[in-house]
Amino acid sequence: MPAVPPVPLPHPGGPLAGYRVLDFADEKGQLCARLLAELGADVIKVEPREGDPTRLNGPFFRGETAPNTSLWWWAMNAGKRSITCELRLEAGRDLIHRLIPYADLVIETNAPGTAAEKGLDYATLEALNPGLILVSITNFGQTGPYKDWLATDIVGSAMGGHMQLNGDAEHGPVRTLAPQAYAQVNAQACVGAMTALYARGVNGGIGQHVDASMQEAMANAMDNAQATWDISHVNFTGPGLRRNNRGPVSPRYLFETRDGWVACLQAGGLIGPNSGPIIDWLAESGEANGLDAPAWRARLAEPLPLTQAECALVEETMAAFCRKRGKLDLVAQAQARAAGWAPVFSPGEIVESEQLAERDYWVRVRHEDIGESFIYPGAPYLLSETPWMQRGRAPLPGEHNEQVYGELLGLDEVAVRKLRMKMVL
């Protein structure tokens, strides 16, 4: 047994064990590839000679910028192998083309029409391996009037219609700091990749081209706002502390507590069938502020919007009640009364959460190059027969050159060294 376990850890028990993925992706596709690795696929990250550009994405471990300290890189590329290859050189493209017959999926994020310069267009790859599935993830899709437009996460959030639904009237629309356009297109493109993989299995091994759009991924994260425009011609905008409700707004559902904030959905507004038990709770504590009167109870049980004055009284009562109490206590008591409340958690509080600890959620990942281990998010799903598995830290640039080029192409050490001298690796 080697003293240090190999990275990535083998995962023969995953549902995708036996499939191989070549990952040429930037922020729009790295998580997609990582999810495949954690389900058992052999994912090989292909980096340019100088290392993948996203190794420069912050934040960095201890704030120190170095090739292997990007937390973005760690989070999105854990459990993959890494090879380097210079696709700007013909020799590099040839080398990758020799790997294509051994791959089931290729994930790339080049701007539409530019993949060919790197030898990664579908026509070229299909000729080399008709069973290959090419997943192309772009800002706006492969074709159309905006196909050449530049975008980052905030542009995807804006042009995908999602950002308009966040924020408030005073400050305008707002983005979520953790990049959601990237998260969404990674996850949705991964569904496309899996669907194409399944299609191959039932159609005699045919490959195909999966064309995923970040704008469309965000368009799918608009709740009922799309349908509301379609049917009622009402445009939702950011509701601040309230919910995105049509017409007269319901009371806010976020309240400050003694130790943070709490989200009190159904009864935060004290509206609807769940309002009764919450009013009882207020009354038992002597803090109902008059809302326990039969007329008020009847009014609040109706699922109808409140007037501004009614909203104000409900909000004032709830705000005073929540301010005196701790958020976890409020949530536990509300849940005992069948109301679906939840605490507002920070990342640190999520890591400390009793629920995730009890589910044995977190995994400890060894970074033997640094000599430390760190806690990473664990299984997003528990599969009874073919479990998810975290497969170790993200790779160093070209860490698996000898292994991959040797295993798959039969190149020996000398051949790999020669390629390195020719600046291909």
Place this chain on the structure above:
Amino acid sequence: MTDRDLKQPFAGLRVADFAWVGVGPTVSKYLADHGAEVIRIESVTYPESLRRVGPFVNDTPGIDNSGYYANFNGSKLGMSVNLKHPRGPELARRLVAECDIVTESFTPGTMAKFGLDYESLRAIRPDLLMISMPLYGQTGPWAPYMGYGHVLQAASGYNHLTGWPDGPPIGTGIAYTDFLVPHFAAIALIAALDYRRRTGVGQYIDFGQFDAAVHGLGTAILDWTANGHEQTRMGNRDPEAAPHGAYRCKDGRYVVVACFTEKHWDGFRAALGRPEWCDLERMRRKWQRLNEQKEIDRHVGFWFEDNTWDPSAPEPPTPDDAPDIPPVQRFTTDEVVAHFQNFGVPAGVVKSPEAMHADPQLRHRGHYWRLDHPVMGERTYDGPAFRLSKTPGRLSKAAPLLGEDNEYVYRELVGLSEEEFIELLADGAFE
């Protein structure tokens, strides 16, 4: 083999979809849009929540009139069963025996109460693939907790990370996690389905929405566990880019701009017309600009105010004695975005739902489907964010009416005789 001969990926698979509200229906919709026969199993007595939430056509609430429900349930069949009827659970089990997949999102224990838990169902369908998708999974102290995406976004960090610096954790304005976690569930489900295709082995997936939602937090978890740094909301700024924000144009709409690289910044300066402040020493390097975001936002905010115009607003009258100077070039909101793009700067309009419907790119892509519904008429449905070149998804029909396909399901799949069907119908078993 020509493309025409190709099977839709999930053709021949049948799904008993007990899941409801946002998450579950989105998962089974992927299967339905790519060929599976998905049967929404609903109750008349306890109708699916989304059927009771608008938008409603003509503002008339009605069980078959909700655009909210419709958008997430196209391409599916609809059946109804009253699981509290003495024969309800048996009818459901007989249907499951004819299905490959069961999806559900009830609070843990609910399915078991009706003998519809995985162990019981596996006894009648050994290769069954089943996924349970409640908020917090099957185990842990919060397993019985209730809620929707509006509160799960709070528990899973999205409120904390969305809002103005020093302001409250407003979160997204929507039930956000309902539109993130289903994709994760679908990935696991299709991976397990592919495994089943190759081995014949089914399985059970315990999917906790909370567990999956944490994977959408980018670097926030590692920044805490490795650096002890708690990321927090910072409006539209980004720790890695400056300028980075949403700026108000004259017509009231907002335009976003993001400068991550020196190339973006050079293009940005040129697009602004090289104002003097851009050449200040303290704007030279990115780390310096990151320290000057407040000043940058002030300048950029003014620029947008001065350089955009609203074509729908009346032109101010020009005084007769106006000096003869060339007019300043001004941009409409759409023009200003194209202007930044031409200079190599990532930029875009914050699109309203109305603008999304009119978006030329989405129209070109065919993102929105128009489907005819017997009660709601022709309405717009979202399609998948990806196109498969040879076996593309297809929204085959509008959402089902409640119990629309009862006769087909009960007669042909469950195998009831006509007499039994009528008897059970009269006895309220399908309520």
